[in-house]
Amino acid sequence: xxAGVAALLLAQGWWAVVPxxxxxxxxxxxxxxxxxxxxxxxxxxxxxxxxxxxxxxxSVAGIVSLxxxxxxxxxxxxxxxxAILGGLAMLTTGFAWRFLPEAPGTGQPRTxxxxxxxxxxxxxxxxxxxxxxxxALIFYTFAGFSTVWALWLNAQFTLSTTEIGFMATNIxxxxxxxxxxxxxxxxxxGKKLGVQIGFVxxxxxxxxxxxxxxxxxxxxxxxxxxxxxxx
Numbered sequence: 001x002x003a004g005v006a007a008l009l010l011a012q013g014w015w016a017v018v019p020x021x022x023x024x025x026x027x028x029x030x031x032x033x034x035x036x037x038x039x040x041x042x043x044x045x046x047x048x049x050x051x052x053x054x055x056x057x058x059s060v061a062g063i064v065s066l067x068x069x070x071x072x073x074x075x076x077x078x079x080x081x082x083a084i085l086g087g088l089a090m091l092t093t094g095f096a097w098r099f100l101p102e103a104p105g106t107g108q109p110r111t112x113x114x115x116x117x118x119x120x121x122x123x124x125x126x127x128x129x130x131x132x133x134x135x136a137l138i139f140y141t142f143a144g145f146s147t148v149w150a151l152w153l154n155a156q157f158t159l160s161t162t163e164i165g166f167m168a169t170n171i172x173x174x175x176x177x178x179x180x181x182x183x184x185x186x187x188x189x190g191k192k193l194g195v196q197i198g199f200v201x202x203x204x205x206x207x208x209x210x211x212x213x214x215x216x217x218x219x220x221x222x223x224x225x226x227x228x229x230x231x
Contacts, residue, residue: 062172070165174228
């Protein structure tokens with residue numbers, strides 16, 4: 001992430017795609033390892049609550065920072081937030097390196113053999129294959145949603161960057177609500193049932209987007225509710 005931010009501050013035109021890919025790789029490689037690390041720290045019966053608690057950071061960051069980001073872009077250009085992001089990435093990297101406890105089993109001898117042995121076993125498990133397919137579809141949908149909604153609002157209703165930042169705060173508040181609901185109920189009702197309920201609700205809200213009149217109020221409301229359901 002730090003390398004991607006540093007390059008993005010210098011890139012011009014289409015060359016900005018390269019550091020954006022680095023930023024994406026940084027996030028994509030960090031999140032699954034983070035989830036595995038958290039899973040190693042807690043028992044299965046409380047794992048949903050633990051993972052949702054960590055994921056609260058995503059929503060809280062949006063609530064706090066996105067209006068500031070909109071203001072920074074309006075007043076200092078789009079590069080200013082990335083400079084701050086790079087500094088925060090360096091700070092949190094050092095914090096994680098210094099203070100996070102080791103995961104259970106760290107330091108034990110590594111197993112010999114092919115590094116893909118575990119992958120081959122997992123690939124033969126139907127539940128794993130279905131989960132990977134579902135996760136890929138959800139991630140594709142979520143990435144499309146998070147990429148397009150701000151551009152669409154700006155084109156449809158000519159909102160300023162600051163107004164879109166406050167809209168992002170509302171979506172982040174809905175996401176925080178979704179996380180809190182997960183913390184309270186996901187381990188109680190069961191993780192499989194929780195996935196099924198979330199998937200059905202997300203599908204309903206996406207389909208409702210095709211049926212609702214696209215007024216400024218209805219569009220904002222649906223985007224807010226959709227953000228909460230996806231989270």
